[in-house]
Amino acid sequence: MKHSFFNLLKKTLYWLCLLHLYLRLEHFVGWKRSVISLCFHSTPESVTSEAISILERGTSRKSFENQIEILSKWLQPIDDQQLLNWFRRTTSLKKDGLLVTFDDGYKNNQTVATPILQSKGVPGLIFIPTGFISCRKRFWWSRLSDAMRAMEPNQWKSLGDKQLPSDILKVVADEDLANWSSRKKARRRIALWLNQNGTSNSVIQAIESVTTPQHDPNMALLNWDDIKTLSSSGVIHFGSHTHTHPSLTQLTTLEIGSELQAGSESFKEHLGSLPLSLAYPGGHVDQRVENQAADAGFLLAFTTQQGIIRQSMNRLQLPRLYLGFSKPYEIYFSLVLINLAKYAPARFEATILRLARS
Ligand SMILES: [Zn+2]
Structure with a gap:
């Protein structure tokens, strides 16, 4: 009942164009710049009723397409290098930034998500656990x-x-x-x-x-040939998701260092350069893990904590957002709430963002 009332309210505000007006106004007078980093996993054609976990359900083509279409119109799509430049204040953003990320390296990020990103000129950043690429090992x-x-x-x-x-x-x-x-x-x-x-x-x-x-085909992973093809397209960038995807907080300091190093070495062997960014497996991070990420040379690192990226933040514990919506009025409403959260006192941010997600 409460849920359907909320949906009706979103729909009404959308059809009255009030959400659109608010976004236009914020865009015109907005004084705070931030970056929204979306976090996706599998991006199947459609969500099957056979899916028995959230990860298997993923984000369907329709949902992904609508989110990218609307968000790329209101935000400025950037890649991880541009995010780093913004942190270093060598680049400024005309609008709030949009960084599209994917964890784990699912094959449908190439077949379903990449053509949508290409058509909108939006860069994507895929975090790969190198020990799972081009082998029979499965999560x-x-x-x-x-x-x-x-x-x-x-x-x-x-x-x-x-x-x-x-x-x-x-x-x-x-x-x-x-x-x-x-x-x-x-x-x-x-x-x-x-x-x-x-x-x-x-x-x-x-x-x-x-x-x-x-085996669920929607959970199939990319191989190194796919990754090289995507990398040469210029639209898709890659980051490290460690080598064997362990929960880093449960490892010894020595093991954390080896995991990060093995991931980076394999990355360099196949792609010719070291990764700039890291996504912590499961989003698990503590001070020890962060120190190891810094020692391993990562300049940006992402958690799965829900939040907006601000310029003053610690670059090695960056939050992301999972919206999970597919209908335009829902996505517009999320964007309005994200904008409100940007101006709200920090202690209200999490509450407002919870409403912005499905
Ligand atoms: Zn992962």
Whole structure:
């Protein structure tokens, strides 16, 4: 009820052109410049009902197209080098900046998102975990989803006989996979445990062993040839997402350094230069991780914290935004709220931005 009232309000303000007027006014008198960095993952043609996790759902072509179309009209599209120049005050922005980023290097960033970016002249920045490129290795969350999507209820219950951590056995006992929502819930509970306890390959292997996982084509990754082709197009830039995509905050200082170095070396070997930017896997960062990123030579580093980039910010912990909307009136409304958040006292920013997201 509350949700539909909010949608009706957005639609009404959009059709009365009030959102458009506000944006025009802000553009005319606005005195604060900031940068909105969008964070995307998979960009499939359409969102399938088979998707059992947020990452699998991704951002559909229609949603991506509308977001880029509207935001690139109101904001100034930039790449990471231009963002760095803005921080160094060697470049100024005529409008608020727009930096479009993608994490993990999904193949559909090339097939679906890139042509849309090219048609609008908007640069894209893809963060790649180099140890997953051009090999058969797959992310743990894709492996878990592929197994859980194919899992039959009797196969699921057979996991109760395996040597597994007691928390996982409890999920097996609690959930019956009788319908899609219990399947999603079971997957979410296991993913949460893996996130909190450090990904355990033996747990994923045990889950995979009782069923026949079916690979989701929307989670396929780019290979080095794709990356070289995209890189030479001039529209798509690449940054590091480490080598093996671990949660860096759970590693020793020595391990963090090796991860970052391995990612950069592989990047240089294939693309001929070192990466300028880094996206922390899972957005996980603390002071130790940030220091290692600085030592490894990164000049910009991104978290998954929701926020607007201001010129005074720490360049090694930059926030991003995930809007998740597809309809023009929703995207306009988000943009108005982002503009309001820009002028609001810092302690209200998170609350206003929460309303700007789906
Ligand atoms: Zn990632």
